[in-house]
Amino acid sequence: MSVKLDNREQSRSRVQDVRAAARDTVPVAMGYLPLGSAYGILLTHSGIPWYWAPISCLLVFAGSMQFLSVSLLSTAAALPQVALATLAVNFRHVFYGLSFPLDRIRSRPARAYGVFALTDETYSLVAARADGELSGRRITYIQLLSHAYWTGSCTLGALAAYALPAGLKGLDFALTALFVVLAQESIYRQRNLLSVVMGLSASLITAPLMRDNFLAMAIGIFFVMLIVSYLTQRRSRG
Known part of the structure; x- marks a missing residue:
């Protein structure tokens, strides 16, 4: 049973x-x-x-x-x-x-x-x-x-x-629209604009430098920003 x-x-x-x-x-x-x-x-x-x-x-x-x-x-x-x-x-x-x-x-x-x-x-x-x-x-x-x-x-x-x-x-513009909606939902859930600011900053830094490999370079810069942010927060807490 x-x-x-x-x-x-x-x-x-x-x-x-x-x-x-x-x-x-x-x-x-x-x-x-x-x-x-x-x-x-x-x-x-x-x-x-x-x-x-x-x-x-x-x-x-x-x-x-x-x-x-x-x-x-x-x-x-x-x-x-x-x-x-x-x-x-x-x-x-x-x-x-x-x-x-x-x-x-x-x-x-x-x-x-x-x-x-x-x-x-x-x-x-x-x-x-x-x-x-x-x-x-x-x-x-x-x-x-x-x-x-x-x-x-x-x-x-x-x-x-x-x-x-x-x-x-x-x-093909549907892909861009989809990412905008998903990013908006993520912001509403987390209520943290730091990641948004870092993402925009990475894009603005990469845009005038790289066009062919823009996405890979922007993600790489964003990843470095995340590591620096994590280490800074960890140090402040310690």
Whole structure:
């Protein structure tokens, strides 16, 4: 009898985590719909078969890199060029891993998937929460749902591209709008403007110096600022 009750409690807790993760990922879903559709349209209009949209989403799951991969595939780029482009575009994920709460995820398969499915959007959702607010299972559901939103949106766009004229513009701005919404939500939750000031400062410092590698350099400067801020606070407390 107790075993049945435990199973029911676990099932109920699992359903609650899925519902909570679904609520958490509403901004991601709204941003992924136009952005993923734009990727699917771009892929199909570039002469690549539509089914590569879901395949690339399932195996790669890197929005900005997938957009770049369309041009790389279209020009038959060499493997070293693809590897270098991937490193340059996704280098920021190295910094994400430093503060992503992977230790809350218990099972090894879920941890491996957590590393694979770590994106800008899921990091923003998870990192903005206080310690202990999200369980490991809820984090996994957030990543699974985000992955499903992206795959579905890209597939939808790839199929819809056959009925749309070539040369559509403006859909890629959804990525910028999505980041603005996620940053706004993070500020409201933390109520700490220090990270915002440091992020803006890093961008202003990098903008006149680097244009091609702006994102990687800005994140690097921001990371140094975070370390200096941490050491300063630690010294003042000590």
